[in-house]
Amino acid sequence: xxxxxxxxxFGGTGFVGREVVNELSKVGYEVTLLVRRPxxxxxxxxxxxxxxxxxxxYDAEPLTAALAGTDIIVxxxxxxxxxTERIEPSELVHVNQKIKAASEIADVKRxxxxxxxxxxxxxxxxxxxxxxAEADDLMQAVSCANVTIFKPSLLIGENDDTTVRFxxxxxxxxxxxxxxxxxxVQPVWIKDFALAFVGSIRNPATFGQKLEVSGExxxxxKELGQLVAEIxxxxxxxxxxxxxxxxxxxxxxxFSPVASVSESQLLMLKHDMISESDxxxxxxxxxxxxxxxxxxxxxxxxxxxxxNFYRKKAGRNPRExx
Numbered sequence: 360x361x362x363x364x365x366x367x368x369f370g371g372t373g374f375v376g377r378e379v380v381n382e383l384s385k386v387g388y389e390v391t392l393l394v395r396r397p398x399x400x401x402x403x404x405x406x407x408x409x410x411x412x413x414x415x416x417y418d419a420e421p422l423t424a425a426l427a428g429t430d431i432i433v434x435x436x437x438x439x440x441x442x443t444e445r446i447e448p449s450e451l452v453h454v455n456q457k458i459k460a461a462s463e464i465a466d467v468k469r470x471x472x473x474x475x476x477x478x479x480x481x482x483x484x485x486x487x488x489x490x491x492a493e494a495d496d497l498m499q500a501v502s503c504a505n506v507t508i509f510k511p512s513l514l515i516g517e518n519d520d521t522t523v524r525f526x527x528x529x530x531x532x533x534x535x536x537x538x539x540x541x542x543x544v545q546p547v548w549i550k551d552f553a554l555a556f557v558g559s560i561r562n563p564a565t566f567g568q569k570l571e572v573s574g575e576x577x578x579x580x581k582e583l584g585q586l587v588a589e590i591x592x593x594x595x596x597x598x599x600x601x602x603x604x605x606x607x608x609x610x611x612x613x614f615s616p617v618a619s620v621s622e623s624q625l626l627m628l629k630h631d632m633i634s635e636s637d638x639x640x641x642x643x644x645x646x647x648x649x650x651x652x653x654x655x656x657x658x659x660x661x662x663x664x665x666x667n668f669y670r671k672k673a674g675r676n677p678r679e680x681x
Contacts, residue, residue, distance in 0.1 A: 362430055362431070362468055362469055362560075362561060363430030363431070363468070364387070364388055364389050364430060365388075365389045365391070365428055365429050365431065366383055366388045366389065366390050366391065366429070366430070366431040366432075366433055367391045367393055367425065367426055367429040367431070367432055367433070368380060368383075368390060368391065368392050368393065368432075368433040368435065369393055369432070369433070369434050369458060370434065370435035370436035370437070370438050370441055370444065370446065370473070371392045371393075371394075371403075371433065371435050371441075372392070372394060372400050372403075372441045372442055372444045373435070373438040373439070373440035373441035373442065373444075373445075374438065374440040374514070374516075374518055374519055374520065374549065375435050375438045375440070375473060375514060375549065375552070375553075376392075376435050376438060376441065377403075378516070378549045378550055378552070378553035379433060379435065379553045379556055379557065380392060380403060380406055380409060381406055381553070382553040382554055382556070382557040383408075383409075383433070383557055384406040384407045384408050384409050385407075386557060387408065388408060388431070388557075388560075389408050390406070390408055390409040390410070391409075391410050391411075391425075391429075392409065392410070392411045392412070393412055393413075393414040393425055394411060394412075394413065394414060394444050395413070395414060395415065395416070395443070395444060396413075396443055396444070397411045397412065397413045399442075399443060412425065417454050417457045417458070418457070419457065419460065419461065422457055422458070422461040423461045423464050423465065425461075426461050426462065426464075426465035427465060429465055430467065430468055430469065431467070431468070431469040431470075431471070431560060432458070432462055432467050432469070432470045432471070432504075433472075434455070434458060434470065434471070434472040434473065434498060435472075435473045436451070436454060436455070436458075436473075437451070437472075437473045437474055437475065437491060438473060439520070439626065439627065440520055440623065448485070448487055448490055448626070449485075451490050451491070451494050452490055452493045452494050452497070455493075455494040455497045455498055456497055458498070459497050459498060459500065459501050462501050462503070462504060463501060463502055463503055467501070467503060467504050468503065468504055468505065469505050469506075469560060470498060470501050470504045470505070470506040470507070471506075471507050471509065471556060471559065471560065472494075472495065472498040472499075472506065472507070472508050472509070473509055473511075474491050474492075474494070474495045474508050474509060474510045474569070475488065475491055475510055475627065475632065476510045476511065476512050476571050476572075476573065476632040476633065476634055477510075477630045477631065477632055478491035478492040478510060479492050487626050487627060487629075488630065495508045495510075495569065499567075499569070505563075505566040505567065506566070506567065507559055507565045507566065507567070507568050507569075507570060508568070508569040508570065509552075509556055509559075509570055509572055510569060510570065510571045511547055511552055511571075511572040511573070511632075512544050512545040512546060512547055512571075512572065512632040512633065512634065513544040513545070513546045513547070513628070513632055514546070514547055514548075514549045514552055515546045515547070515548060515549065515649075515652065515653070516548055516549035516550060516652065516656070517655070517656040519549065520621050520623050520624060521580075521583070521624060521628075522546075522583065522587050522653055522657065523656070523657075524618055524619045524620070524621065524624075525583070525584050525587040525588075526591060526656075527618040527619070528617065528618040528619035529587065529588055529591055529593050529595055531618060533593055533594055533595040533596065534595065534596050534598075535584045535587075535588060535595050535596070535597045535598075535619055536599075536600040536604075536605075536617055536619055536620070537580050537581055537584045537597060537598070537599060537600060537619060537620075538580075538599075538600045538602070538605035538609075538619075538620045538624055538625060538628070539580055539605075539624065539625070539628045539629055540579065540580055540598075540599035540600070541579055541580070541581070541599075542579065542580050542628050542629065542630065542631055542632070543577060543578065543579050543631040543632070543633050544577070544578065544579075544580065544583065544628070544631070544632045544633070545573035545574045545576065545577050545632065545633055545634065546574045546576070546578075546583065546652075547572055547573060547574045547638070547646060548574075548646060548647045548652045550647070551638075551644075551646040551647055552572060554642075554644070555572065555638070555641075555642040555644075558642060558643070570636070570641060571634035571636040572634075572636070572638065572641075573632075573633065573634040573636055573638065574638065574646055574649060575638070575646065575648075575649075576648075576649045577633055580628065581597055584597045584619075585597050586649070586650065586653065587653060587657055590650065590653050590654050590657050590658045591657055591658065591659070592658075592659060600617070600619075600620060602625075605620045605625060606625060608620050609621050609622040609624070609625055610622070
Protein backbone atom coordinates (compact mmCIF):
# COMPACT_ATOMS: atom_id res chain seq x y z
CA UNK A 360 0.00 0.00 0.00
CA UNK A 361 1.29 3.42 -0.97
CA UNK A 362 0.23 5.84 1.77
CA UNK A 363 0.01 9.55 1.12
CA UNK A 364 0.89 12.41 3.42
CA UNK A 365 -2.39 14.25 4.02
CA UNK A 366 -3.78 13.89 7.55
CA UNK A 367 -7.18 15.06 8.81
CA UNK A 368 -7.51 15.36 12.59
CA PHE A 369 -10.76 15.23 14.57
CA GLY A 370 -10.85 16.21 18.24
CA GLY A 371 -7.37 17.68 18.06
CA THR A 372 -7.80 20.85 20.14
CA GLY A 373 -7.13 19.36 23.56
CA PHE A 374 -4.27 18.02 25.67
CA VAL A 375 -3.71 15.00 23.44
CA GLY A 376 -4.32 16.75 20.13
CA ARG A 377 -1.80 19.54 20.65
CA GLU A 378 1.04 17.07 21.11
CA VAL A 379 -0.10 14.78 18.29
CA VAL A 380 -0.54 17.67 15.82
CA ASN A 381 2.86 19.05 16.84
CA GLU A 382 4.50 15.67 16.24
CA LEU A 383 2.71 15.20 12.90
CA SER A 384 3.88 18.61 11.73
CA LYS A 385 7.47 18.03 12.88
CA VAL A 386 7.86 14.88 10.79
CA GLY A 387 6.38 16.49 7.70
CA TYR A 388 2.76 15.40 7.42
CA GLU A 389 0.31 17.85 5.84
CA VAL A 390 -2.15 18.33 8.68
CA THR A 391 -5.71 19.64 8.53
CA LEU A 392 -7.30 20.25 11.92
CA LEU A 393 -11.09 20.08 11.52
CA VAL A 394 -13.02 22.16 14.06
CA ARG A 395 -16.42 23.81 14.37
CA ARG A 396 -14.97 27.12 15.56
CA PRO A 397 -11.67 27.73 13.73
CA UNK A 398 -11.37 31.32 14.98
CA UNK A 399 -10.67 29.94 18.48
CA UNK A 400 -7.80 27.74 17.34
CA UNK A 401 -5.76 29.92 15.01
CA UNK A 402 -2.66 29.22 17.08
CA UNK A 403 -2.53 25.71 15.57
CA UNK A 404 -1.61 27.34 12.27
CA UNK A 405 1.76 28.18 13.84
CA UNK A 406 2.67 24.50 13.52
CA UNK A 407 4.42 23.87 10.21
CA UNK A 408 2.39 22.16 7.47
CA UNK A 409 -0.82 22.69 9.48
CA UNK A 410 -4.08 24.38 8.58
CA UNK A 411 -7.24 24.84 10.63
CA UNK A 412 -10.42 24.29 8.66
CA UNK A 413 -14.07 24.74 9.59
CA UNK A 414 -16.28 21.67 9.89
CA UNK A 415 -19.78 23.01 10.39
CA UNK A 416 -21.16 19.69 11.65
CA TYR A 417 -20.62 15.95 11.56
CA ASP A 418 -23.44 15.56 9.04
CA ALA A 419 -22.64 13.50 5.97
CA GLU A 420 -22.28 16.28 3.41
CA PRO A 421 -19.82 18.61 5.23
CA LEU A 422 -17.91 15.67 6.66
CA THR A 423 -17.46 13.97 3.29
CA ALA A 424 -16.40 17.25 1.70
CA ALA A 425 -13.86 17.86 4.47
CA LEU A 426 -12.24 14.45 3.92
CA ALA A 427 -11.79 14.78 0.17
CA GLY A 428 -8.17 13.94 -0.64
CA THR A 429 -7.39 12.72 2.88
CA ASP A 430 -4.98 9.79 3.19
CA ILE A 431 -4.90 9.41 6.97
CA ILE A 432 -7.50 10.10 9.67
CA VAL A 433 -6.51 10.81 13.26
CA UNK A 434 -9.60 10.48 15.47
CA UNK A 435 -9.10 11.99 18.93
CA UNK A 436 -12.72 12.81 19.79
CA UNK A 437 -12.51 10.63 22.91
CA UNK A 438 -10.24 13.31 24.45
CA UNK A 439 -12.27 15.11 27.14
CA UNK A 440 -10.09 18.25 27.15
CA UNK A 441 -11.05 19.72 23.77
CA UNK A 442 -12.99 22.70 25.13
CA THR A 443 -15.77 23.97 22.86
CA GLU A 444 -15.06 21.10 20.42
CA ARG A 445 -15.79 18.40 22.99
CA ILE A 446 -18.09 15.55 22.03
CA GLU A 447 -20.36 14.54 24.90
CA PRO A 448 -20.58 10.85 25.87
CA SER A 449 -24.14 10.58 24.58
CA GLU A 450 -22.91 11.60 21.10
CA LEU A 451 -19.66 9.61 21.01
CA VAL A 452 -20.91 6.52 19.18
CA HIS A 453 -23.12 8.52 16.80
CA VAL A 454 -20.24 10.79 15.74
CA ASN A 455 -17.92 7.82 15.24
CA GLN A 456 -20.55 6.21 13.02
CA LYS A 457 -20.53 9.32 10.84
CA ILE A 458 -16.72 9.49 10.70
CA LYS A 459 -16.61 5.81 9.70
CA ALA A 460 -19.11 6.33 6.88
CA ALA A 461 -17.34 9.43 5.57
CA SER A 462 -13.95 7.68 5.75
CA GLU A 463 -15.24 4.89 3.54
CA ILE A 464 -16.72 7.31 1.02
CA ALA A 465 -13.40 9.20 0.91
CA ASP A 466 -11.49 5.89 0.56
CA VAL A 467 -9.13 6.80 3.42
CA LYS A 468 -6.23 4.35 3.69
CA ARG A 469 -5.14 4.74 7.34
CA UNK A 470 -7.06 5.44 10.55
CA UNK A 471 -5.65 5.98 14.06
CA UNK A 472 -8.19 6.39 16.85
CA UNK A 473 -7.93 7.28 20.54
CA UNK A 474 -9.56 5.13 23.20
CA UNK A 475 -8.62 4.14 26.76
CA UNK A 476 -7.37 1.09 28.62
CA UNK A 477 -10.37 -0.77 29.99
CA UNK A 478 -12.75 0.08 27.15
CA UNK A 479 -14.90 -3.01 26.93
CA UNK A 480 -18.28 -4.01 25.62
CA UNK A 481 -18.76 -5.91 28.88
CA UNK A 482 -19.45 -2.65 30.74
CA UNK A 483 -23.07 -2.34 31.81
CA UNK A 484 -25.49 0.20 30.35
CA UNK A 485 -23.98 3.29 28.77
CA UNK A 486 -20.85 3.42 30.90
CA UNK A 487 -18.02 5.55 29.43
CA UNK A 488 -15.84 2.51 28.82
CA UNK A 489 -18.70 0.68 27.12
CA UNK A 490 -19.31 3.65 24.83
CA UNK A 491 -15.62 3.80 23.99
CA ALA A 492 -15.60 0.09 23.17
CA GLU A 493 -18.55 0.54 20.82
CA ALA A 494 -16.82 3.49 19.13
CA ASP A 495 -13.59 1.44 18.85
CA ASP A 496 -15.40 -1.39 17.09
CA LEU A 497 -16.93 1.05 14.62
CA MET A 498 -13.60 2.62 13.74
CA GLN A 499 -11.82 -0.71 13.49
CA ALA A 500 -14.42 -1.76 10.91
CA VAL A 501 -13.58 1.03 8.42
CA SER A 502 -13.53 -1.17 5.34
CA CYS A 503 -11.00 0.68 3.18
CA ALA A 504 -8.33 1.42 5.79
CA ASN A 505 -5.66 -0.09 7.99
CA VAL A 506 -6.82 0.87 11.49
CA THR A 507 -5.06 1.12 14.84
CA ILE A 508 -6.88 1.84 18.11
CA PHE A 509 -4.72 3.35 20.86
CA LYS A 510 -5.80 2.56 24.41
CA PRO A 511 -3.56 4.53 26.77
CA SER A 512 -3.45 4.55 30.53
CA LEU A 513 -3.43 7.95 32.25
CA LEU A 514 -1.70 10.51 30.03
CA ILE A 515 0.26 13.10 31.99
CA GLY A 516 2.29 16.21 31.25
CA GLU A 517 2.12 19.96 31.42
CA ASN A 518 -1.55 21.02 31.21
CA ASP A 519 -2.92 17.55 31.99
CA ASP A 520 -6.12 17.08 33.99
CA THR A 521 -4.68 15.12 36.91
CA THR A 522 -1.14 15.81 38.08
CA VAL A 523 -1.38 19.53 37.24
CA ARG A 524 -4.61 19.71 39.25
CA PHE A 525 -2.83 18.01 42.14
CA UNK A 526 -0.02 20.57 41.90
CA UNK A 527 -2.48 23.50 41.88
CA UNK A 528 -4.20 22.18 44.98
CA UNK A 529 -0.87 21.72 46.74
CA UNK A 530 0.05 25.31 45.92
CA UNK A 531 -3.08 26.42 47.79
CA UNK A 532 -2.65 24.23 50.87
CA UNK A 533 -0.88 21.16 52.18
CA UNK A 534 -4.04 19.07 51.91
CA UNK A 535 -4.63 17.11 48.72
CA UNK A 536 -8.08 15.61 48.20
CA UNK A 537 -8.14 12.87 45.55
CA UNK A 538 -11.18 11.35 43.86
CA UNK A 539 -11.16 7.67 42.78
CA UNK A 540 -8.27 7.36 45.20
CA UNK A 541 -7.78 3.58 44.78
CA UNK A 542 -7.82 3.52 40.98
CA UNK A 543 -4.53 2.07 39.72
CA VAL A 544 -2.84 3.70 36.72
CA GLN A 545 0.38 3.38 34.71
CA PRO A 546 0.98 6.99 33.64
CA VAL A 547 2.45 7.78 30.23
CA TRP A 548 4.07 11.09 29.28
CA ILE A 549 1.99 12.78 26.61
CA LYS A 550 5.09 13.52 24.51
CA ASP A 551 6.01 9.83 24.51
CA PHE A 552 2.45 8.93 23.56
CA ALA A 553 2.43 11.40 20.66
CA LEU A 554 5.78 10.10 19.40
CA ALA A 555 4.53 6.49 19.58
CA PHE A 556 1.21 7.41 17.97
CA VAL A 557 2.71 9.23 14.97
CA GLY A 558 5.52 6.69 14.64
CA SER A 559 2.92 3.95 14.19
CA ILE A 560 1.31 5.48 11.10
CA ARG A 561 3.56 3.62 8.65
CA ASN A 562 4.37 0.65 10.87
CA PRO A 563 2.59 -2.45 9.48
CA ALA A 564 2.99 -4.24 12.82
CA THR A 565 0.37 -1.88 14.29
CA PHE A 566 -2.20 -2.33 11.50
CA GLY A 567 -5.46 -3.86 12.71
CA GLN A 568 -4.34 -3.69 16.34
CA LYS A 569 -5.85 -2.35 19.54
CA LEU A 570 -2.71 -1.22 21.35
CA GLU A 571 -2.66 -0.72 25.10
CA VAL A 572 -0.18 2.04 25.93
CA SER A 573 1.08 2.09 29.51
CA GLY A 574 4.05 3.39 31.43
CA GLU A 575 6.50 1.31 33.44
CA UNK A 576 5.32 2.38 36.91
CA UNK A 577 2.03 1.27 38.45
CA UNK A 578 0.41 3.18 41.31
CA UNK A 579 -2.90 4.31 42.78
CA UNK A 580 -4.11 7.86 42.27
CA LYS A 581 -3.39 8.45 45.96
CA GLU A 582 0.21 7.36 45.45
CA LEU A 583 0.41 9.59 42.38
CA GLY A 584 -0.76 12.53 44.48
CA GLN A 585 1.86 11.71 47.10
CA LEU A 586 4.53 11.61 44.40
CA VAL A 587 3.51 15.05 43.11
CA ALA A 588 3.71 16.42 46.65
CA GLU A 589 7.15 14.87 47.14
CA ILE A 590 8.46 16.34 43.87
CA UNK A 591 7.07 19.75 44.89
CA UNK A 592 8.80 19.33 48.28
CA UNK A 593 5.48 19.70 50.10
CA UNK A 594 4.71 18.15 53.48
CA UNK A 595 1.17 17.25 52.48
CA UNK A 596 -1.65 15.04 53.68
CA UNK A 597 -3.26 13.13 50.81
CA UNK A 598 -6.70 11.71 51.50
CA UNK A 599 -9.73 10.43 49.58
CA UNK A 600 -12.66 12.58 48.50
CA UNK A 601 -16.01 10.84 48.56
CA UNK A 602 -17.92 10.54 45.29
CA UNK A 603 -20.64 13.00 46.32
CA UNK A 604 -18.22 15.74 47.35
CA UNK A 605 -16.07 15.13 44.29
CA UNK A 606 -19.11 15.46 42.02
CA UNK A 607 -20.12 18.74 43.66
CA UNK A 608 -16.60 20.17 43.45
CA UNK A 609 -16.28 19.11 39.81
CA UNK A 610 -19.62 20.76 38.94
CA UNK A 611 -18.42 24.03 40.47
CA UNK A 612 -15.48 24.06 38.05
CA UNK A 613 -13.37 27.20 38.35
CA PHE A 614 -15.44 28.31 41.35
CA SER A 615 -14.60 25.21 43.36
CA PRO A 616 -12.42 25.61 46.48
CA VAL A 617 -10.87 22.25 45.53
CA ALA A 618 -8.66 22.31 42.43
CA SER A 619 -7.73 18.62 42.39
CA VAL A 620 -10.87 17.12 40.82
CA SER A 621 -12.71 17.49 37.51
CA GLU A 622 -15.71 15.98 35.75
CA SER A 623 -13.41 14.25 33.27
CA GLN A 624 -11.50 12.57 36.10
CA LEU A 625 -14.73 11.25 37.57
CA LEU A 626 -15.80 9.89 34.20
CA MET A 627 -12.53 8.37 33.01
CA LEU A 628 -10.77 7.21 36.17
CA LYS A 629 -13.40 5.06 37.85
CA HIS A 630 -11.64 1.83 36.85
CA ASP A 631 -8.04 0.66 36.91
CA MET A 632 -5.99 1.56 33.81
CA ILE A 633 -3.28 -1.09 33.85
CA SER A 634 -1.75 -3.35 31.22
CA GLU A 635 0.90 -6.03 30.77
CA SER A 636 1.96 -4.48 27.45
CA ASP A 637 5.58 -3.38 27.11
CA UNK A 638 5.94 0.14 25.74
CA UNK A 639 9.52 -0.17 24.50
CA UNK A 640 8.90 -3.48 22.71
CA UNK A 641 5.86 -2.08 20.93
CA UNK A 642 7.18 1.35 19.97
CA UNK A 643 10.96 0.95 19.91
CA UNK A 644 11.99 3.44 22.61
CA UNK A 645 11.91 3.78 26.37
CA UNK A 646 9.28 6.09 27.86
CA UNK A 647 10.31 8.88 30.22
CA UNK A 648 10.53 8.04 33.90
CA UNK A 649 7.47 9.16 35.87
CA UNK A 650 9.34 11.13 38.52
CA UNK A 651 11.39 13.02 35.96
CA UNK A 652 8.37 13.77 33.74
CA UNK A 653 6.40 15.31 36.61
CA UNK A 654 9.45 17.26 37.73
CA UNK A 655 9.58 19.09 34.36
CA UNK A 656 6.44 21.07 35.23
CA UNK A 657 5.75 20.59 38.96
CA UNK A 658 9.14 20.71 40.69
CA UNK A 659 10.84 23.88 41.97
CA UNK A 660 13.36 25.21 39.43
CA UNK A 661 16.45 23.98 41.27
CA UNK A 662 15.04 20.45 41.40
CA UNK A 663 14.27 20.51 37.66
CA UNK A 664 17.85 21.52 36.95
CA UNK A 665 19.12 18.63 39.06
CA UNK A 666 16.93 16.11 37.23
CA ASN A 667 18.15 17.43 33.89
CA PHE A 668 21.78 17.12 35.00
CA TYR A 669 21.33 13.43 35.90
CA ARG A 670 19.35 12.89 32.71
CA LYS A 671 22.24 14.23 30.63
CA LYS A 672 24.76 12.15 32.58
CA ALA A 673 22.68 9.06 31.77
CA GLY A 674 22.72 9.95 28.07
CA ARG A 675 18.94 10.28 27.74
CA ASN A 676 17.30 11.78 24.66
CA PRO A 677 17.89 15.55 24.48
CA ARG A 678 14.20 16.11 23.61
CA GLU A 679 13.39 15.15 27.20
CA UNK A 680 15.46 17.97 28.61
CA UNK A 681 13.32 20.93 27.54
